[in-house]
Amino acid sequence: MHTEASGPNGxxxxxxVERCAQCKxxxxxxxxxxxxxxxRMAEAMATAMGRHQRAVHS
Known part of the structure; x- marks a missing residue:
């Protein structure tokens, strides 16, 4: 059975949307x-993602 995805109000x-290249x-x-x-690198990348999202996606 195949169902279409729907939002909260139907x-x-x-x-x-494909993720931006820098996010990826x-x-x-x-x-x-x-x-x-x-x-250390994992933490640095988490910080970089936060900064990137604030700068580019907000």
Whole structure:
């Protein structure tokens, strides 16, 4: 059975938008740092993402 996604009021859910290239890069770097146990780099990438989102996406 296939159902269409809908918003909270029954309207069509917004189309999925591809993540910006810089968000994608920061997320990938943080993922690698977490996998390697590099807490400092993971924290730095989390901070970088916050700064990037505030500067570019707000």
């Amino acid at each position: 309207e069509a859910a917004p189309a999925r 890069e920061i997320k990938a770097k943080r993922h690698i740092a977490v996998q390697q146990g590099d807490q």
